Amino acid sequence: MNNADPTRTKPLASPPDGPVRSRGGTLTASQVSAWFGASKVLEGVDLEMGAGRVTALIGPSGCGKSTFLRILNRMHELVPSASLAGSVLLDGQDIYGTSLRVTQVRRRIGMVFQKPNPFPAMSIADNVAAGLKLTGTRAANRTELIEESLSRAGLWNEVKGRLRDPAGGLSGGQQQRLCIARSLTVRPDVLLMDEPCSALDPTSTRRIEETIGELREQVTIVIVTHNMQQAQRVSQRCAFFLAAENEPGRVVESGPTSTIFDSPRDARTSDYVHGRFG
Ligand SMILES: Nc1ncnc2c1ncn2[C@@H]1O[C@H](COP(=O)(O)OP(=O)(O)OP(=O)(O)O)[C@@H](O)[C@H]1O
Numbered sequence: 494m495n496n497a498d499p500t501r502t503k504p505l506a507s508p509p510d511g512p513v514r515s516r517g518g519t520l521t522a523s524q525v526s527a528w529f530g531a532s533k534v535l536e537g538v539d540l541e542m543g544a545g546r547v548t549a550l551i552g553p554s555g556c557g558k559s560t561f562l563r564i565l566n567r568m569h570e571l572v573p574s575a576s577l578a579g580s581v582l583l584d585g586q587d588i589y590g591t592s593l594r595v596t597q598v599r600r601r602i603g604m605v606f607q608k609p610n611p612f613p614a615m616s617i618a619d620n621v622a623a624g625l626k627l628t629g630t631r632a633a634n635r636t637e638l639i640e641e642s643l644s645r646a647g648l649w650n651e652v653k654g655r656l657r658d659p660a661g662g663l664s665g666g667q668q669q670r671l672c673i674a675r676s677l678t679v680r681p682d683v684l685l686m687d688e689p690c691s692a693l694d695p696t697s698t699r700r701i702e703e704t705i706g707e708l709r710e711q712v713t714i715v716i717v718t719h720n721m722q723q724a725q726r727v728s729q730r731c732a733f734f735l736a737a738e739n740e741p742g743r744v745v746e747s748g749p750t751s752t753i754f755d756s757p758r759d760a761r762t763s764d765y766v767h768g769r770f771g
Contacts, residue, residue, distance in 0.1 A: 517544035517713035518584045518601065518682030520565060525579035526741070527560050527569060534560055536741040538579070540732050542683075547705060547714040549724040549750065552734030553771030557742030558717045561734070562685050565715065566602035567595050583682065600628040602683040603676035608692050609668035611675070613661030617643075617652050620660045620671055624678035638678050645711075646674035647704040666697020670704060677712075684708070686716040690723065702727050721766055725754055733762045 520542040527535040535557040542548040542565075550558040563569040564577055567588060581588045588598045603624075611620045621639045625632055632638055639656070643649040648670040652663070660671055669689060676684055686705075690698040705714055705727045718724050724731055731754075732747035746759050757763045765771050 517709075517711060519544045520602075520683055520713065520715070521582040521585075522561070522565070523580045523582075525561065525564060525577065525581065527557065527564060527577045528575065529572065530574040533741040534736075535564075535577075536743050538734075538744050540744060540747055542713060542715050543730070544682075544713050545710060546730055547709050547716060547728040548730045548732065549728035550715065550717045550732050550734060551719075551721070551724050551753075552742070552765065553736075554719075555742075556734040556736040558734050559687055560742075562604075562687055562715065562717055565683070565685055566604055567598050568604065596629055600630060600679045601681055602685060603679070603681040605669070605672055605676055605684060605686045605689050607688040609665060609672050611660040611663075611668050611671050614659055616657045617660050617663070617671065618656040621674045621678055624675040627675075628679050630679050632678075639674075642674040642677040643671075645677050645708060646670045647700065647707065648674055664697065666693050666700055669693060669697070669701060673701075673704060673708075677708075681712060683713040683715065686714065688717050688719065691719070698723070721754075721768070725750060733757075733759075733765060735761060735765070 522538055522540045525535060525538040526533065538561060550561065552558055560569060565581060569575050569577060583601060586593060588602070612623065615623070618639050621642050622635055624642070625635070640649060643652060648667060651667060660668065663671060690701050693701065702723065705716070708714065716727065728750045730747065731750045733745045733753060734742045735745045736742035746753065746757055746762050753762060754766050757766070
């Protein structure tokens, strides 16, 4: 591509032969509260999700984990009745401020959902490239980015001989890794994952967990999980959310995963992580 032409959109990706830069962004949530209409569902969440780490959001159903996750890449505002207070900074930059457009925020902070959602009739390669299209990103090195993204998602070896086949022919676990690859094409700083293994069998789950482990040096990961073993296996930090009856969800405690599981400060954390409720 001719980089000398200043009118051309500069691709986000590095040159094809360049390595993926080791990076990841730090997300800092301060006093985040959220509402759906008049109903307050989250209260005063303070949480730092550091670069190079996996942060697990745990807690019983309905305590606001997914809402919090969606606030982190401005998806919460897609619900017409939704509102929020507080701030979220990505490396010190306010993601709700005027210096970042919403498309830039969603490009730098990607999301992988509970149920794999590839375009089933579209080819495997086109599904990965759709990550560029969905975020309005132009890239000269499309082919290399497809291989790089599939490799980083741990899927390249399984699909390299059938990139033109429809994605609907992949197993559930492969489809989820394809969705991870799709998110990685724009080289995000942060990847948000909302129960990414809940629709998968144990073998596929372990494969995704390995992928998370491989990715964390390059991308900050925030994952919602109901699986306590998974939180222990994949995360370095944990935040325990809880909503008392008719109250919004709050973070009871957060810290290193080993502390949350082995010596939490709050008895409710201990009860939850040891399966005594929720
Ligand atoms: N679109 C919505 N409109 C109205 N209320 C909503 C909406 N989405 C979530 N809520 C409510 O907000 C609260 C928090 O929900 P949220 O999905 O964030 O919790 P969660 O901890 O992720 O739950 P789960 O673990 O079951 O996914 C719940 O009371 C839920 O009913």
